Amino acid sequence: MVKSAYSFATKKEKIEKHIFIVWVDNEAGVLARVVGLFSGRGYNIDSLAVAEVDRSNNISRITISTSGTPKVLQQIKLQLGKLVPVHKVADFPQNKKTLMREMALLKVVSSRSHLEKAKKLCKKHKYAIIDRTGKSYVFEVSASKNEIDNLIKKLQPLGLASASRTGVVAMTKGSEIYKQY
C-alpha cells in the first residue's frame, strides 16, 4: 500500500481530441518550449507538424494534435498563450468543422502483382507515385489520419517497407480565419 500521496484523482472525465494551432516566432528553442510545456505538465502529443509560414514576419505555425479532458485542453491553450514567443493559439475540435490532412510517403517493395494491388488501395485517396522501379513504388498519399492508418495496415501484407508521415495539419473551413484569442 502506498503510504503517502498528495491525493488521488476521483473523477473520470471524458477525453476529447483537439488540434491546437500555435503561431510562434521562428527562433532557436521555440519548439523545445512548446514541447517541453506538454511533457512538463503531462499533456499528450499525438502528432506535431511545424514549419515557417510567414518569412517576412518570421512566424512559424505549429500544429499539435492532442487529447485530454476539457479542463486539460483549456489549460493547454492558456499555458501555451503565456509563452513569450507565442503570438496566438487556436483550438480546433477534431470534427467536421475542421479541415485536417496528413501526408505520407509509403515505399512498397514487392512483386509486380502486389505493387498493383497496393496502387489500387492508394487510388482511393489523393495519391501520386513519385518513384518507381521494377520491384518498388513510392506513393505520396494525402488523407486524414485514420485513412492513412488504415492504408498502412492494408499495405503491410503487400510489402510496405517504409512509411514516413507528416503529422496532421489543420485549417478552418470557409472564408473565416482565426482571430487572436
Add this chain to the structure above:
Amino acid sequence: MSNLMTGAAMVFRTLEDQGVRHIFGYPGGAVLPIYDELKNHKKIKHILVRHEQGAGHAAEGYARSSGKPGVLLVTSGPGATNTVTALTDAYMDSVPIVCLTGQVPTHLIGTDAFQECDTTGITRPCTKHNWLVKDIKELSLILHKAFDVAMTGRPGPVLVDIPKDIQFQKGRYVRPKKIINKSTKNNIEINGKDNDIKAVATLIKKSFKPILYTGGGVINSGLAATRLLRELVSLTGFPITSTLQGLGAFPGNNPQFLGMLGMHGTYEANNAMHDCDLMINIGARFDDRITGKIDDFSPRSKKVHIDIDPSSINKNVAVDLAVIGDVKIVLGKLVSLLKQNGSDFANSNRQKITAWWNEIENWRKKNSLSFVNSGKIIKPQFAVQRLYELTKAQDTFITTEVGQHQMWAAQHYKFDKPNRWMTSGGLGTMGFGLPAAIGVQVANPEKLVIDIAGEASVLMTMQEMSTAVQYELPIKIFILNNRYMGMVRQWQELLHEKNYSESYIAALPDFVKLAEAYGCVGIRANKPEELDRKIEQMLSINGPVIFDCVVDKAENCYPMILSGKPHNQMLLGKKEDKVSNKGKILV
C-alpha cells in the same frame, strides 16, 4: 560613437538604466569580463554570496521586500545549475528576479567545454522566459526585455545567458522606448472586463455567507492593491482569510481577518471557506494545500476568481465567474462601483451577513491556534508569540525556512503591512530563509530582519552567514531547534506509525560556537523564563545573530487538515483525533 561599448559594459548600462542598485553574485571564468567591468560602475553594489543558490534566494528576498526586481550574476556550468532551485522557487511564488549567467564562448557551445552546460535548456521550465545571446547587437534589447518580462503580468524569474566572447565584443547600446510584450499587447486582460466586475458587485450584494480569500497576487499588485483591499473589506463588512503568501495584505489583528486558511489554517477560516455561499478569490491559485479534497471543496458557494494570469482560472477549481486583471485595477473598479450604491450600502450589507458572522464567531471560540504551554520547556508557538510581542513595535521583516517553524510563524506572527513576510510557499525550499533575509536586509538597511528558522533547514544554506558578516547585515537567525525535521517527524507520527525514519539529526553543530566561528554573535535560550531576556539581548545587538532557541522536540503543528480531507474535517491536536487508514494514504 559614444554608444559603442563592450557587452560587459552594456550589462551594467542596462542595470543602471533599470534602476538596479544591488546585484548578488559569484564570479567564475565565464563572467570574468563582467566582473572586470564592475569597478567602473560605482552606483551598483555587488554582494558576494557563498553559493549561487544563496544569490538566488537573496534576490528573491530583495524583490519581495522592495517590489523591485532582484538581480543575480553567476558563472556558467555549476554557477548556473546552482541557481535552479532559486529560479524554480521564484517561479512558483511569482517573484521577479533577473538571473545573468556567463556561458562559454559561442564557438565552444556544444563541445562539452569546461564549465559548459545547456543553461537555457535546464532553466526553460523554471523561468518565465530565458535567452541565449548569440549576437552583441541583440544584447541590450534582450536585457531590457528580460526586466520587462520579469516585472509585467504575473511576475517571475527570467534568465539571460551571455557567452564570454559576447561580453568582450563591442556593440551599440540601445534602450528600447517601449517593449511590446504579451501584457501590453492584451491590455484588456490587465484591466478586467467591466461587465465581469459588475457581476461581482451583484454577487456581493446578494450574498449572505461571503468570504474573501486573498493571496500573494494582492501583494504583487503593489501598495495600491492592499489599500483597496482594506477599503473593500471595510465597505462590505465581509470576513477575509489569506493564503500563506498573502499574509500582510490585510492587517493580521483586524477583527474581520480570520487568519490563514489551508492545511494549517485556522478553524474559522477553513469552516467559513467550506460553508460560504460566495467565495471571492483575489490573487490566489487554489493550491492543493489550500483546497484539501477538491471534490468537497466549498460545495455550496458561487466562486469568483480575480487573477492576472488566465491560466490560473479553472486550473484546480472550476469557478463561476473569472475576472482576468491586475488586482489593483479590478479592485479599484469594484470599490467605486460599490460606493455608487449609496452611503447606506455598508450598513445594509452588514445586517444581511450578521448571522454568518455569528457562525464564524462560534468557530472562533474553538481557539484553534491555542496550545498547551509549559513552564519547563520552550514551546515553539510560545517562542514565536514572544518574538512577535517584542518586535511588533518596530517595522519588522520576517523570512522563514520550510517546515513546522514556518507554519507557526504564519499562525502566530501577525503582519499588518505587505512585503514584510517572505516565505517559500509553492516550492517549499528548505534553506530559503537565511539568504532571503540577506536580500531583505540589503533592500531595507535600517530595518529589523529576522529569519524564523528550523535547525535542519538553516543548515542547508548556513554558509551565507559569512556573507551577512562581510557586509555587516544585522540579520537575526531565530532557530526553533527541536533536533528533528519537525514536519517530517509530525507526518511520521500521524501517518507512519511513529517510524521516525531519518528525521532525527543526531549530530548538530553548536549554533552558538558556529555563530562565533562566522564572526557574529550566538545566543542560546533553553528555558521559558529566559526567553524574553535573550530575545531582547538579540535585538540589542547591532550585527548578525544566530539565536538557538531550544524547543520541545515533540510538538506538532495544529490545526491540520490531512490532504484528501475537506475543510470541515480538521485535526485540532486533541488526543482523541485518530487518523483513519484511508487518511494516511492521502497526505
